[in-house]
Amino acid sequence: MNTPLIMFLAFVGLTLLITFWAAKKNTGASAYFAAGRSITGWQNGLAVAGDYMSAASFLGISGMIYVAGYDGFMYSVGFLVAYITVLLIVAEPLRNAGKYTMADLLAYRLKPRPVRALASLSTLVVSTFYMIAQMVGAGAIIKQLIGVSFEPAVIGVGVLMLVYVVFGGMLATTWVQIIKALLLMVGAVMLSYLVLKFHHFSFTEFFNSVAHADYGGSAPPKNLMEPGLQFGVAVAGPWGPIDLISLCLGLVLGTAGLPHILVRFYTVPDAKTARSSVVWAMAIIGLFYIMTTLFGFGAATIIEKAQLTTDGKLDVNMVAPILAKVLGGEFFFAFISAVAFATILAVVAGLTMSASASFAHDFYSNVLHHGKENRPGQEIRVARITAFCVGAASIGFAIYLGPTVNAAFLVGLAFSVAASANLPVIVLSVFWKRFNTTGAVAGLSVGLVVSIVLILLSPSGIFGKEGAPFPLKNPGIVSIPIGFLAAWLGTIFSARDPEGEAKFAELKVRAHTGLGSEKATSH
């Protein structure tokens, strides 16, 4: 009997029940887009963690640490520290002054139509690229785990995610993310426990083996504790360290501009709960990423590279599941596989939710219809249709690009756009009185274009590793300053906006006191 398949189906059954329950509670836009703003702090903290820790981080980081040791761990560190930016700078003002999307905050005192149109475009770009990366990963992993081939696996994931989002809205998406976060933590703790048990619960022995990691005796030992195996000058050339700094900048500033993370703060009753949910998320995300060193490093002491090789190609994404199989047997392998599956579903559901909310609320309602709803419930209807289109497009793209597409390229692009286009305008609109519409339009469009162009010209772009005109895989160190600069130049070289500046007083009071903020609706 195929145990992973049974576990997948159990997870799917549970989440469909939740969707059924959530669909009955979905009455009105606030319920659909923001789960009625009735999610509690710890629930939202788990959901943020569930939304954030993607297949790329669970499977991808274990794989990177397995191969590149310490340098792979750099991703883990950045993924946690990024939440200081979220906590200190964006979470509370966003919750206080916004309604459903990132653009709400920007449109407060700037001219809503151009700003919303561009913010919506950047949200769609970030979400779609991130989603294609997840879908491609999903297809490849499911193929490995339960032997379903790539295309049906991608279609299956896409259809399930659409069911959650279209019928269950934000409430179902939230609970799928909460359950996934819990499953992922259980899986990570068990994997870490088994790794430590393998090393007789001795950290001395564990670190000793990592410093002489021999891949289960199949390779000459190398010291994975030492930095430099991926970004060091010896391996990556003179640009390596700069690429690492650039990566770190993109991670630490990009997270606070990821639309699917930002919209999670609309699901809680007030800014205070938004704050406590970041703290819950930081506790969970931090513990998880510290554990990546246990099972990532641990895998390098236990698993042979041959065990991860299919058709002559090393598939590092399989490190976590194979480690589970070696240490815990078939049943645990099935459990970790189901966790990986749940991880993918929860993240793509969150991405679809934020993309469709932005299109319906920002573009359809506010840009096309000037903020007036012609018929009640229209915004939700448009969001459902958008979710369907975004889902279908991502399925199509994922199948078209096939299992060999470079997922890191797509995720890097998403983070770069978030850090270079979204974050500058969010920060400037909350903290700079003089900031105006031209500045926001310049910041968003230049940040978006520069990110896309630099990634296309990078070693992971169209010219390949050798011919790339831009030496960095991570463009943040160039694109983030350009994004800020464009927003600043756009502002100072255009006429002052007395109306917008007058409304800055209102935005400030709202953002810092929560007066007049959107209230919880359902309970």
Added chain:
Amino acid sequence: MSEKSPVNWEALEAKPEFRALLAQKKAFIIPAFVFCMLYYLALPVLVGYFPEMMKTKVWGEVNVAYVFALSQFIMAWVLAFLYVRIAAKWDKAAAAVIHGHD
């Protein structure tokens, strides 16, 4: 949105209590954020440009690089803890500013 009575936002913004609240927030958030960025970006800079120093062993095979990376987690958690503690005071100040309007 509370549509019951028009709020005089300018008057609220001009209140000394509100100005004081913003000043307190700035006095914590800006140094805290700058510290966090410097401490965090020191990691890739040191790892990238001073790898030999970072490979110095401090406990068995555990080296400076690994300890510094782990300390980033502690740094983030401590900052978050300090922020939450001080933000609870701001909540009271904010409630006092908008008292009678909400």
